[in-house]
Amino acid sequence: MASQTENPKQKKAFTLVVLTGVVVFAVVFALVSLVDYHALAKGFAAAPGSISSSIAKIASSTKPVVVPTLDTKAYDAKLRVLAHLPAVEPVSTSTATSTKPAKVPLWPIKTVYPNAGAILPFNRIVSYYGNFYSKQMGILGEFDKDTVLTKMRGEIKKWEAADPTTPVMPAIEYIAVTAQGSAGADGKYRLRMPDSQIDKAIEIAKEVNGIVILDIQVGLSTVAAELPPLEKYLAMPQVHLALDPEFDMKGGAKPGTVIGTMSATEINYAANYLADLVKKNNLPPKILIVHRFTQPMVTGYKNITPLPEVQIVMDMDGWGTPERKIDSYVHFVAPEPVQFTGIKLFYKNDLRPPSTRLLTTTEVLSLTPAPIFVQYQ
Secondary structure, eight states: OOOOOOOHHHHHHHHHHHHHHHHHHHHHHHHHHHHHHHHHHTTOOOOTTSHHHHHHHHHHHOOOOOOOOOOHHHHHHHHHHHTTSOSSOOOOOOOOOOSSOOOOOSOSOOOOOOOTTOOTTTSEEEEEEEBTTBSSSOHHHHSOHHHHHHHHHHHHHHHHHHOTTSOEEEEEEEEEEEEOSSOTTTTOSEEEOOHHHHHHHHHHHHTTTOEEEEEEOOBTSOHHHHSGGGHHHHTSTTEEEEEOGGGBOTTOOOBTTBOOOEEHHHHHHHHHHHHHHHHHHTOOOEEEEEEESSSTTEEOGGGOOOBTTEEEEEEEOOOSOHHHHHHHIIIIITTSOSSEEEEEEOTTGGGSTTOOSOOOHHHHHTSSSOOSEEEEO
């Protein structure tokens, strides 16, 4: 059979038709897509299964991510109020020159800003302290749960009335590691509480929408050794930490025979440990309480470093007459600023003769700076 040859004119016409068809299709598709897009933009319902219908579903189900931020102005203002200064630093209009440098108040102390979600200084923590096994170690072990909560709610109301501008955050400070008079099997003179007791503290705090603070008395152990057993609790957003230098027995003495001491290095270790948990678990800032009532109990205070993830409270922990407690606060806590301050009130020891009463809320709030942490034992 003879082969057929293509007519050049036919080939050219065919190509033209194909190209024309492609162009027309592209234009029509573009117009349809444009109309479909404008319909979506105007809020019209798109046909199920259409491109705009899929976009609409995605748009309706995706919410903008809001990254929390700290209100630094409110933070600074609150610190100034605690120091009994105007909430906003006044702007000097004086043109006079002086050879004397302006006196800078010791408080508020300038440290790193905390991450968003920080409890302090926007709330005052009112804490109940103790161990469920001991009536002598604080109110938590002295009464049953319902009595403890009733008393605690009464104290909360007092502080809310005394300072209506500062909400109260209830707290249960449970001694999770207690110093002991006997060495124990490992010779560390401390006893770790079972999980059931820490769980009980968490449940009690939940009933008042509060936080939990786990207190550790290391004895002849170390801060580094006592934190890991508590990590599963410290990784919880509502659980915080307290250190008790009184029972940090570096010299090897038995707890209770001499007053212990804790260095900035140990305190910073605990702060960094907490900070790592905050970052790893995406938590709000932790609180670290450090109890003290003498000068040597805490050494190197200038080297204690607050972190964005950890807020540090130096708590005046001594008992006695109102005058003695104020004197201890003025001499051992206020002159060595770290970040925040606290004070402990003893239901029994603060009434030992010659004392006849506890410090009042007015007296506590008149201290400089006003404690943002108040604990009852």
